[in-house]
Amino acid sequence: MKTAAELNMIARDIRIDALRGIHAAGSGHPGGSFSVTDILTALYFGVMNVDPADPCMEGRDRLVLSKGHAAPALYATLAHRGFFDPEEMLSLRHMGSFLQGHPDMHKCPGVEISTGSLGQGFSAAVGMAIADKLDKKDRRTFVVTGDGELQEGIIWEAALQAAKYGLDNLIAVVDWNNLQIDGVVDTVKKVAPVDAKFAAFGWEVFNVDGHDMQALLDTFEKALKVSGKPVCIVAKTVKGKGVSFMENQAGWHGKAPNDEQLAQALKELGGEM
Amino acid sequence: MADVKKTATREAYGKFLVEYGAEREDLIVMSADLSGSNKTDGFEKAYPERFIECGISEQDMMAEAAGIALSGHVVAASSFAMFAAGRAYEIVRNSIAHTKANVKVCATHGGITVGEDGATHQTFEDIALMRVLPDMKVIVPADAVSTKILMKQEFDTDGPAYFRLGRSGVPEIYIEGSDAASQLKVGKAYEIMEGNDVAIIANGIMVAAAMEAAMELRERGVKARVIDMHTVKPIDEDAIIRAAEECGHIVTAEEHSVIGGLGSAVAEVTAQKCPCRITMVGQHDCFGESGKPAELLKKYGMTAEDIVKAALQ
Structure with missing residues (x-):
C-alpha cells in the first residue's frame, strides 16, 4: 500500500503526462483533467482492484469517467498504473491513436464504457451496479462526474434508481470545481448544495477536499463500508489544479497550452520538457 | 380480411x-x-x-x-x-x-x-x-x-x-411451423406473393395491406409481387434489385414517414444499383391526430386502396 505522499508524486507525473498529451494534440481539456487527477490517482493506486496485465479480469472493480472530457487524466492514470506506456500520451487525439478525444472502450484498455456525452456514464454505471447485484458479484463500480454535469437530467433519474435498488456497490465522486464552459456553475445553473441533494435522493454522502490525498483515501475507506445505499463523495476541487495560470479559470476548460505555457506549467509541476 | x-x-x-x-x-x-x-x-x-x-x-x-x-x-x-x-x-x-x-x-x-x-x-x-x-x-x-x-x-x-x-x-400472415415461417431470416426479405407487373415492398402492418392490395390488383389483371421487408437494416439489396429489374415499378408501403424510412432505404438501393420508378405509400411529412386506427390510416393514405392506386400509377 502506497502512502499519500507517494500517491502525490504519482499524481504529479500524471498531470505532467496529461498536459504533454494535450499540448501534443493541440486540443483537449486541461482544467477538468487537473481537478480530477488526485481523485483518479487515489482510486487507481489506493482503492480499486484492477490488473493492468488483464484489463478484463473477472471480479475487477470498474470505473466510469462520466465526465469523459477529462480523458487525458484517465489515460495518464491508466498509463502510470501500467496499462500502457506513458509515452503513448503523445499520440492523444491523433489520427489512428487508441487515445481518442473522449474515452473509447473499444480502443483503450482499461476503459469500461465509452463516455463523453455528459450524464450517460453516471446512468450506465448505475446499470453496471444493478447487473453486479443481480449476478451476485462482489465488486465495486466507481463513477466520476463533474459538477456542471449534474445539470443533466439523466443524472437525477439514475440517482433515484440507484437509491431504489440500494446500490451500496456504487460509489459516485463529484469533481466539484465550480466551473463550466460558460462560467461559474453557481451562476450558469446552480447545482449546490450537491451533498444535500444526493442525501435527499437517498444516498450516503461524504464531503472531502479533492486534493488532500490522505483525506481522499480515508473517505473511500469509509465509503466502502456503507451498506444498503449508494455513496456520493462530493470532492471540492480546483479546476486546473497544479498550474497557477490555469487554476480557477473557466477559459482553461478546453484549451491546449502553447509551447511557452507548457514550459511554464511543467516547471510549476516539477517536470521537464 | x-x-x-x-x-x-x-x-x-x-x-x-x-x-x-x-x-x-x-x-x-x-x-x-x-x-x-x-x-x-x-x-x-x-x-x-x-x-x-x-x-x-x-x-x-x-x-x-x-x-x-x-x-x-x-x-x-x-x-x-x-x-x-x-x-x-x-x-x-x-x-x-x-x-x-x-x-x-x-x-x-x-x-x-x-x-x-x-x-x-x-x-x-x-x-x-x-x-x-x-x-x-x-x-x-x-x-x-x-x-x-x-x-x-x-x-x-x-x-x-x-x-x-x-x-x-x-x-396473421405466417403460420407457425410452415415453410414460409421457416424461411424468415433477419436481413432477408420474404416474397409472400409472386408477380412481375409491380413489386410492393412493405413492412409492419402494411404487409397485410399489401397482400389485400395485390389480390385487388390481380382482379384487375395486374400481378403484383409482395415482399415483406421486415428488416430495414441491413436491407436485402438483392431482393430490391430483383424487384426493380423484373417488375420495373416498386411501391413501398410503411406506417412511417416516407422521408427516411423503408421507402428511402429502398430508393437508396435502386438509385445506386438499378434505377427504377418508386411510388411511396406512407405518412407524407405531417403529424397525425386522434382517431380510430382505421380512420387514421384512411385519412393519411396508408390503406390497401392507397397501395392499389400507387401500383396503378
Whole structure:
C-alpha cells in the first residue's frame, strides 16, 4: 500500500503526462483533467482492484469517467498504473491513436464504457451496479462526474434508481470545481448544495477536499463500508489544479497550452520538457 | 380480411420474452412505466428479479441498459416508439450503438395506429432515426409469428437492434411451423406473393395491406409481387434489385414517414444499383391526430386502396 505522499508524486507525473498529451494534440481539456487527477490517482493506486496485465479480469472493480472530457487524466492514470506506456500520451487525439478525444472502450484498455456525452456514464454505471447485484458479484463500480454535469437530467433519474435498488456497490465522486464552459456553475445553473441533494435522493454522502490525498483515501475507506445505499463523495476541487495560470479559470476548460505555457506549467509541476 | 385472427405484434413480443427468459437466464427486461402497454408484464410476473423498472425515465433506462448489457447480459428495453427512439435518441446512439452493447430496443405503439392518443404519441420518424445509426439493426415485423421468429434470431445474436412493434391487432400472415415461417431470416426479405407487373415492398402492418392490395390488383389483371421487408437494416439489396429489374415499378408501403424510412432505404438501393420508378405509400411529412386506427390510416393514405392506386400509377 502506497502512502499519500507517494500517491502525490504519482499524481504529479500524471498531470505532467496529461498536459504533454494535450499540448501534443493541440486540443483537449486541461482544467477538468487537473481537478480530477488526485481523485483518479487515489482510486487507481489506493482503492480499486484492477490488473493492468488483464484489463478484463473477472471480479475487477470498474470505473466510469462520466465526465469523459477529462480523458487525458484517465489515460495518464491508466498509463502510470501500467496499462500502457506513458509515452503513448503523445499520440492523444491523433489520427489512428487508441487515445481518442473522449474515452473509447473499444480502443483503450482499461476503459469500461465509452463516455463523453455528459450524464450517460453516471446512468450506465448505475446499470453496471444493478447487473453486479443481480449476478451476485462482489465488486465495486466507481463513477466520476463533474459538477456542471449534474445539470443533466439523466443524472437525477439514475440517482433515484440507484437509491431504489440500494446500490451500496456504487460509489459516485463529484469533481466539484465550480466551473463550466460558460462560467461559474453557481451562476450558469446552480447545482449546490450537491451533498444535500444526493442525501435527499437517498444516498450516503461524504464531503472531502479533492486534493488532500490522505483525506481522499480515508473517505473511500469509509465509503466502502456503507451498506444498503449508494455513496456520493462530493470532492471540492480546483479546476486546473497544479498550474497557477490555469487554476480557477473557466477559459482553461478546453484549451491546449502553447509551447511557452507548457514550459511554464511543467516547471510549476516539477517536470521537464 | 375482417374474419382473420388478429394479434398485435406487442402481444407476441410479450410471449416471446416469457419463453426466451426460460431459455436464457441472462435476459434482463427493462420498463419505463409501460409494462402493461409494452406487454413486458408477463416477463415481470415470471421472472421478477430480472425485470428492472426505471419509472418514467426513458433516457436513464437506455444508459442503464447499456451498463447492464456491458456486464454480460442481453437486455430488452421497452417504451413507446416515440420515447424509445425519440426522447432517448442520443443515449441510444452513444451508449448503445457506439458501444455495440447487447441491447434490443423493443418499441411498441409505433406509427399512426396508436390512434386515439393523437399526434404526440404517433411516431413516423423512429425507423429513420434508428437506421442511420452504425451497427444498429432495424426490424419491423408484420405479424405475431414473424415477430417471435425474428426476435429469437436477433436475441441469439450479440449487438444492438431496434424492433418496431404495433399497438393494434394485425392479421396473421405466417403460420407457425410452415415453410414460409421457416424461411424468415433477419436481413432477408420474404416474397409472400409472386408477380412481375409491380413489386410492393412493405413492412409492419402494411404487409397485410399489401397482400389485400395485390389480390385487388390481380382482379384487375395486374400481378403484383409482395415482399415483406421486415428488416430495414441491413436491407436485402438483392431482393430490391430483383424487384426493380423484373417488375420495373416498386411501391413501398410503411406506417412511417416516407422521408427516411423503408421507402428511402429502398430508393437508396435502386438509385445506386438499378434505377427504377418508386411510388411511396406512407405518412407524407405531417403529424397525425386522434382517431380510430382505421380512420387514421384512411385519412393519411396508408390503406390497401392507397397501395392499389400507387401500383396503378
